[in-house]
Amino acid sequence: MSIAIVFGSSGGNTEGVAKLIKKGLGKEADLIDIGKADASKINSYDKLILGTSTWYEGELQDDWDSFDKESLELEGKTVALFGLGDQEGYGGEFADGVGTLYHLSLKKGAKIVGDKNSTEGYNFEESKAVVDGKFVGLIVDEDNQSDLTAERVEKWVESIKSAF
Numbered sequence: 001m002s003i004a005i006v007f008g009s010s011g012g013n014t015e016g017v018a019k020l021i022k023k024g025l026g027k028e029a030d031l032i033d034i035g036k037a038d039a040s041k042i043n044s045y046d047k048l049i050l051g052t053s054t055w056y057e058g059e060l061q062d063d064w065d066s067f068d069k070e071s072l073e074l075e076g077k078t079v080a081l082f083g084l085g086d087q088e089g090y091g092g093e094f095a096d097g098v099g100t101l102y103h104l105s106l107k108k109g110a111k112i113v114g115d116k117n118s119t120e121g122y123n124f125e126e127s128k129a130v131v132d133g134k135f136v137g138l139i140v141d142e143d144n145q146s147d148l149t150a151e152r153v154e155k156w157v158e159s160i161k162s163a164f
């Protein structure tokens with residue numbers, strides 16, 4: 001089973017979390033920058049961990065935004081999601097990009113795991129990454145809560161390990 005961690009990152013925060021996830025998984029996984037990849041490369045993997053930061057009030061990170069997402073083939077694939085946001089600066093659209101990737105993955109028939117995470121310990125008004133009261137992926141806030149990042153990543157990676 002081949003695994004890829006695919007990230008879009010403008011300033012390096014999401015890339016940093018992608019690396020932490022890879023380390024935590026402790027198995028072979030390729031790190032792929034969505035800004036430098038094409039769909040055929042990503043479609044060659046069986047299992048995917050997709051990550052994005054959120055920009056410009058609720059939008060996907062730039063490279064994800066310009067990527068041809070319709071060309072992704074996710075039918076039946078195991079997919080987990082993560083994302084970065086700033087809950088103090090953008091509390092009304094906190095980590096919305098993860099919600100966008102979630103709905104895309106659902107629409108494309110992915111089997112989504114790691115999608116029921118507590119919102120406790122975060123302070124925001126609204127987020128498209130919340131479905132039925134839970135974050136649909138790992139949410140990290142390097143702007144305000146970087147001290148919690150390692151623990152959040154570790155806990156989430158443990159929760160998806162059996163699926164990867």
Ligand SMILES: Cc1cc2nc3c(=O)[nH]c(=O)nc-3n(C[C@H](O)[C@H](O)[C@H](O)COP(=O)(O)O)c2cc1C
Nearest residue numbers: 009010011012013014053056057058085086090095
């Ligand atoms: C201009 C600008 C717009 C942003 N918009 C949002 C937003 O709408 N929602 C959010 O949660 N975070 C927002 N952020 C915060 C980033 O998502 C956050 O800083 C993230 O860690 C950046 O990750 P990256 O370096 O991987 O791109 C914004 C940051 C900037 C500078």
